[in-house]
Amino acid sequence: MSxxxxxxxxxxxxxAVEFYTDVFGAEKPQLMTFADMPPHPDYPLAEESKQxxxxxxxxxxxxxxxxxxxxxxxxxxxxxxxxxxxxxxxxDDIQSAFEKLKVGGTVNMxxxxxxxxxxxxxxxxxxxxxxxxxxxxxx
Numbered sequence: 001m002s003x004x005x006x007x008x009x010x011x012x013x014x015x016a017v018e019f020y021t022d023v024f025g026a027e028k029p030q031l032m033t034f035a036d037m038p039p040h041p042d043y044p045l046a047e048e049s050k051q052x053x054x055x056x057x058x059x060x061x062x063x064x065x066x067x068x069x070x071x072x073x074x075x076x077x078x079x080x081x082x083x084x085x086x087x088x089x090x091x092d093d094i095q096s097a098f099e100k101l102k103v104g105g106t107v108n109m110x111x112x113x114x115x116x117x118x119x120x121x122x123x124x125x126x127x128x129x130x131x132x133x134x135x136x137x138x139x
Contacts, residue, residue, distance in 0.1 A: 001088040004057075004064040006132055008083075010076040013053035013069040020065075026058040034071070038115050048072060055116075083122075083130030091119050094133045101125045101133075 009016050014031065021028060035050035052069035059065075066085060070076045086097055098111055104126030111121035111133070119135035 001086075001090070001093070002064065004066055004085040004087060006066045006068070006083045006085045008068050008070050008076065008081040009053075010081075011052060011069055011072070013056070013067050017053070017056055017058065017067050020058055020060065024058070024060045026060055029056045029058055031056045034069075046072065080128075080130070083132055085132040085134060087134045087136050089136045091135055094119055094121070094135055097131075098123060098133050101131055 007016075017029060017031070020026065031053055032055045033050060034045055034052050034054045037045075037054060039045065049071055052071070053067060055066065055068050057064055057066040070081075086094070088094060095111065098121050101123045102125075106124045108122040108124060108130075109120070111119055114120045117134050117137060119133075121133050122131065123133070124130050
């Protein structure tokens with residue numbers, strides 16, 4: 001189980017990750033772009049979005065820090081571009097935390113299976129803190 005920082009960028013995630021890789025002497029990460037996602041017929045991907053970073057991560061000082069660009073049609077607000085990712089092998093822990101975090105908050109994505117996780121959801125709690133809850137899978 002871990003709590004990891006998740007940083008969002010406004011189209012310059014690749015540049016930021018290269019910068020942090022150099023600053024902290026981190027291992028060069030794998031970059032997953034939005035073009036790498038399975039296509040969804042109801043949500044076609046704009047050409048300018050395809051090379052944006054959907055997900056990558058660095059290990060900095062022993063901690064995992066994850067990164068992503070926001071899609072061009074999604075709002076980007078400096079100060080709201082960080083969330084915490086609760087990652088665990090226990091589905092019940094995810095369900096319990098999600099149910100408690102959503103009280104007085106806003107569900108951004110219901111808990112569900114995604115192409116990267118068997119159980120994933122996003123919620124902003126009553127204090128305005130964004131959370132991503134993710135069932136850990138072996139890489």
